[in-house]
Amino acid sequence: MPDEEHKKHGDNPHPRGTDRIQVRPRNWLVPVILLTLRDCASYGYELMERTAKFGFEAMNPGTYYRTLRHMEKDGLCKSEWDTSSGAGPARRVYTITDAGEAYLQFWIDALEQYRRNMDAFFSLYTGTPPRKVQEHKEDG
Numbered sequence: 001m002p003d004e005e006h007k008k009h010g011d012n013p014h015p016r017g018t019d020r021i022q023v024r025p026r027n028w029l030v031p032v033i034l035l036t037l038r039d040c041a042s043y044g045y046e047l048m049e050r051t052a053k054f055g056f057e058a059m060n061p062g063t064y065y066r067t068l069r070h071m072e073k074d075g076l077c078k079s080e081w082d083t084s085s086g087a088g089p090a091r092r093v094y095t096i097t098d099a100g101e102a103y104l105q106f107w108i109d110a111l112e113q114y115r116r117n118m119d120a121f122f123s124l125y126t127g128t129p130p131r132k133v134q135e136h137k138e139d140g
Helices: 002-009 029-039 044-054 061-073 098-126
Strands: 077-082 091-096
Touching (some): 029 044, 029 061, 029 091, 029 098, 044 061, 044 091, 091 098
Antiparallel strands (some): 077 091
16 A cells, blocks of 8 residues: 555655645634733734744744734734834834734634544544543633
């Protein structure tokens, strides 16, 4: 069987197009920025540094700032010019809005379902029982 697969796919052990599978959801940058802003207000360059741990290390700054502008236009965040730093130029500081909090919660709910789906997938793949996920619902 391995020889048949090798003939089918040439020297590449993976079917065409599967050597670069993206493992993060589409539009992942928006909820990552919102999560970062939920922690504290921040300016663009600092946001870029803080979101790098989510897989955005080599992002084009233009794309990043364009995303921030779209988010602000959609009401997910707002910005103000900070001129308090006398040592340098004014910076645009971003904060999350109530609409941004609601959108982030939508993503959290969707990602929890996604995690359950992935747990079921790996459980079937490995033949082990699915792990228990603790519910984090607030009393209210």
